Amino acid sequence: MLTGQQRTDIDKIWKEFWQNGMTDPLSIIKQITYLLFIRNLDRQQELKEKQANKLKMPIQDPIYLEDQRELRWNVFKTKDPEQMFRLFRKEDGVFDFIKSIGQKGGLFAETMRYANFDINSPKLLDRIVQMIDKLKIDDIDSKGDVYEYLLSKLATAGINGQFRTPKHIIRLMVDLLQPQTDELVCDPAAGTAGFLVGVVEYLREHYPDEFYKKEFRQHFNNGMFSGFESDNTMVGISAMNLQMHGIDNPKLKYMDALSNDNTVKDKYSLILANPPFSGSADYDGIELSLKKSLDLGKTAKTAKTELLFVSLMLRMLKPGGRCAVIVPAGVLFGSTKSHLAVRQLLVDENQLQAVISMPSGVFKPYTGVATAILLFTKTGTGGTNRVWFYDMKADGYSLDDKRELLGKPDEDNPDLPSMRNYRLEENNIPDIIEKFHVIADSSSRGVEAQRNMTKQTIENAANDRTAQQFFVTADEIRAENYNLSFNLYQKIVHEQVKYTAPKVIIERISKMDEERKQLMNELGGLLG
DSSP states (O other): OOOHHHHHHHHHHHHHHHHTTOOOHHHHHHHHHHHHHHHHHHHHHHHHHHHHHHHTSOOSSOSSOGGGGGGSHHHHTTSOHHHHHHHHHSTTSHHHHHHHGGGGOOHHHHHGGGOOOOOOOHHHHHHHHHHHHTOOOOSHHHHHHHHHHHHHHHHHTTSSGGGOOOHHHHHHHHHHHOOOTTOOEEETTOTTTHHHHHHHHHHHHHOGGGGGOHHHHHHHHHTSEEEEESOHHHHHHHHHHHHHTTOSOOEEEESOTTBTTOOOOSOEEEEEEOOOOSOEEEGGGBOHHHHHHTTOOTTOOEEEHHHHHHHHHHHHEEEEEEEEEEEETHHHHOOSHHHHHHHHHHHHSSEEEEEEEEOGGGGTTTOOOOEEEEEEEOOSSOOOSEEEEEEOOOBSBOSSTTOOBOSOBOSSOTTSBOSSSOOTTTBOHHHHHHHHHHHHTOSHHHHHHTTTSOHHHHHHHHTOTTSSEEEEEHHHHHHTTTOOOHHHHOOOOOOOOOOOOHHHHHHHHHHHHHHHHHHHHHHHHHHO
16 A cells, blocks of 8 residues: 555655656656666665675676676765766766666566656756655565556646556456456556556455465466557556566567557457557558458458457457456447447357446546446357446546545545445445346355345346346347447336426415415505
8 A cells, every 4th residue: 555655755756857847747757667667776686686695606697797886776876966967878877778778688678778868957867866765665565556656647647648547447347357366368458557457456465375376476477467559658667567566577569459460369368458449540550350350341441449459359368268348438339330240249259248338527537438348258159148237327536527536535545436435326336346246156256245135136136127237138239239338228217297287376376466465455554
């Protein structure tokens, strides 16, 4: 859990950049990320030195050689601002060193080869170095929490907020899928790796003992997590985010996942994503199987990215693999051939389990577009018998541009709504998780939920089309041209309102008028 002091320290670092003319949040994140990487390199070197001293052996694979001592964090941080600045700027200096270290391997180190040093003031560099040096981030939990809070600035700053899916929505999607320890997890539009980090946090919470097992740690660090990102800057940031959360070697690729370069098929057991939407991809650059899945003719010039990504996820999942993906509401009811083709794929050739419509304010203040979460399992042979629909009306925050927290905050993270002490009208998320797992009966957590609400009770409620959640059969969905809109299947109850007859109203008005006249006459008599 992030402490108040850690938040204050990060806020001060951020403010220092702003006061010195650096106001682009993404640029600030990059510079802080580079400095954290430099600090971490020196920490790693210190551990190697301690181990060598203890064993009375030479240092194994040193990061810094003896003639590079002045490039180490604990050395240059003690120099005056001008000297420190020259060390960063000079040829073969601090920044050239971290750019060249990419040749030694490691994902984040590799991305450093394209880094730019944008701090142009000795005074600013010195101030930031001293402030970062004081950050208390000595364990994995604190490192991850601090970096996540730093990344949240992308959203709160009002710029580049598209890179950030709200953490409580990520947590909802992860909780719905309930990742296991043997998963192969992927986000084909990784951004800052928020979904992958969400899985990491879930595993640490639910399977803490597994981290003591060598076999699991090997899988966790070297093969469990994959991602694709078309922005090299974001690859570096997401790599640092994952490393701050204890993953040594995540499989992140600098690549457009929709392109011909991505040929991954039948690989991942779990995909979570919030891919870019309301955009179009150039037809010639799209991988052939995706064109075919969307029934794109040879005359097509572009295709909607949100549809391409859903098709891509189906291709990348292995049979039995599960997916939770955020899509714009248009995917649910769009009338083009491509829209229909995607919905047919989900319903007829795989198992579509749930459609959770979200309020349009979830992504404010950046966009008010209506969105939904699709949950499905790849089968390739069908399997959709009925689909669970839920109309989320509240997510724990106000749905205006301010997005203020409603009700009580989470005990472990005060920035998130409480998952325990909540009012349904303020936060539907705990209700969604509870009902989904009781209906699916997919784990012991479902059994725990039944202590308060039996499965039969929820089943009965889910058959009520006037409610906030209900089932719709696959046959009914087919009959409606595969439309997945909640409102199409909801039954609206119109209550008959009885109005007083006009004649009676007129009689009452006449009576009141007579009483008024009588009172006026009595008042006139009293005044003489």
